Amino acid sequence: MTAPSQKKPTHKAPKAKKKNLYRKSKYYRQSKKKIVMAAMGILALIFLMLLIFIVRSCSAGNDKETSGQASMEDKSVSMIENDSDGGSVKTALPSEPMSLTVSVVGDCTLGTDETFDYSTSLNAYYDNYGKDYFLENVKSIFQADDLTIANMEGTLTESTQREDKTFAFKAPPAYAQILSSGSVEAVNMANNHSHDYGDQSFSDTLTALDGDGIVHFGYDETAVMEIKGIKVGLVGIYELNDHLERTRQLKDNIAKVKNEGANIVIVIFHWGNEKETVPDDNQMTLGRLAIDEGADLVCGHHPHVLQGIEEYKGKNIVYSLGNFCFGGNSGPSDMDTMIFQQTFTVTKDGVQADNVTEIIPCSISSEYGYNDYKPTPAEGEEAERILQKIQERSSWIPSASQES
Numbered sequence: 001m002t003a004p005s006q007k008k009p010t011h012k013a014p015k016a017k018k019k020n021l022y023r024k025s026k027y028y029r030q031s032k033k034k035i036v037m038a039a040m041g042i043l044a045l046i047f048l049m050l051l052i053f054i055v056r057s058c059s060a061g062n063d064k065e066t067s068g069q070a071s072m073e074d075k076s077v078s079m080i081e082n083d084s085d086g087g088s089v090k091t092a093l094p095s096e097p098m099s100l101t102v103s104v105v106g107d108c109t110l111g112t113d114e115t116f117d118y119s120t121s122l123n124a125y126y127d128n129y130g131k132d133y134f135l136e137n138v139k140s141i142f143q144a145d146d147l148t149i150a151n152m153e154g155t156l157t158e159s160t161q162r163e164d165k166t167f168a169f170k171a172p173p174a175y176a177q178i179l180s181s182g183s184v185e186a187v188n189m190a191n192n193h194s195h196d197y198g199d200q201s202f203s204d205t206l207t208a209l210d211g212d213g214i215v216h217f218g219y220d221e222t223a224v225m226e227i228k229g230i231k232v233g234l235v236g237i238y239e240l241n242d243h244l245e246r247t248r249q250l251k252d253n254i255a256k257v258k259n260e261g262a263n264i265v266i267v268i269f270h271w272g273n274e275k276e277t278v279p280d281d282n283q284m285t286l287g288r289l290a291i292d293e294g295a296d297l298v299c300g301h302h303p304h305v306l307q308g309i310e311e312y313k314g315k316n317i318v319y320s321l322g323n324f325c326f327g328g329n330s331g332p333s334d335m336d337t338m339i340f341q342q343t344f345t346v347t348k349d350g351v352q353a354d355n356v357t358e359i360i361p362c363s364i365s366s367e368y369g370y371n372d373y374k375p376t377p378a379e380g381e382e383a384e385r386i387l388q389k390i391q392e393r394s395s396w397i398p399s400a401s402q403e404s
Helices: 007-023 026-067 122-129 139-144 173-181 198-211 243-259 281-292 380-395
Strands: 077-084 087-094 098-109 147-152 186-188 215-217 223-227 230-238 264-270 297-301 309-312 315-318 323-326 336-347 356-363
Touching (some): 087 336, 098 230, 147 264, 147 323, 173 198, 186 230, 215 230, 230 243, 243 264, 243 281, 264 281, 281 315, 309 380, 315 336
Parallel strands (some): 098 147, 186 215, 230 264, 264 297, 297 315
């Protein structure tokens, strides 16, 4: 390789000198400063975007943990179209099977009538033992499920405007904590004691429930709760005065929650006749209609005693759950009750027809012979006796084919 000529360096030297002079000029310094500032701005913007992403991710994670909902981030979601009253809606369904256990109980009268003896009333027990006392024997059951639903029969109010009726129940708004501390998440309000102290008492009750994070539904108010990524629609119907005239309301409210994306629809009725152990024609007609319209489970109360369970088109109608945490009577003749549980499996094809149920026989009291307002699971021979009672009363229900 030929060595470079000695003249080339002397030729380039002036250019190099010119370049160094440029680097020392104010134009060079200004250009360099602009480049550095631009680079720092880009880096700051990238850092800010990264920080926002991290904060939002943490916030979303915390929200899911607080609400008790399982994360669905790693699961794909399928969509299925449902027709309701001519409309087409899209309901999200999990691509992997998801199970959801629901517990339903009967009448919870968390208060007393002002004419009752205070010393034996539910209110006296609250004053002596506090909010945690009443549901402590069933709390572990309710904590283990995914959703617990009760019938809130009575008012939580300070109103003194008592309705002119034989029995009217009320308690201070703080008694809503009985439900929340006992792991009850939702209550039906459609019953014959929800307005015992007028419309104001009804409004006060809803406010008290809201304050403790308890979902309420009934009459024309429906609710859709998202639990573990599954949407559960809740409908409450008060049948006692209007009977089959509630048909339109029933159909409309089921359609409403389905349009709001409910994967599972549960309908709660306040219906039937007090002390009757067999459902009447109105109960059977409305209960079966609810299934026909898309309900996955139907439960009822008001008779204050247990009635049977009918399996209709592969789905359950629990005609009467009886009383539960019941301040309406300090010494009822029949203290048998139950917790009805059903575990639903939901897949991309919808609710599966596996019908996994469990009946937990209970007494409304932990004491024999009087009501201490503390529902307690039955054991041994007592549990067997209550289960046999439910089975016997279920056999008394005419089948749908016999009715048609």
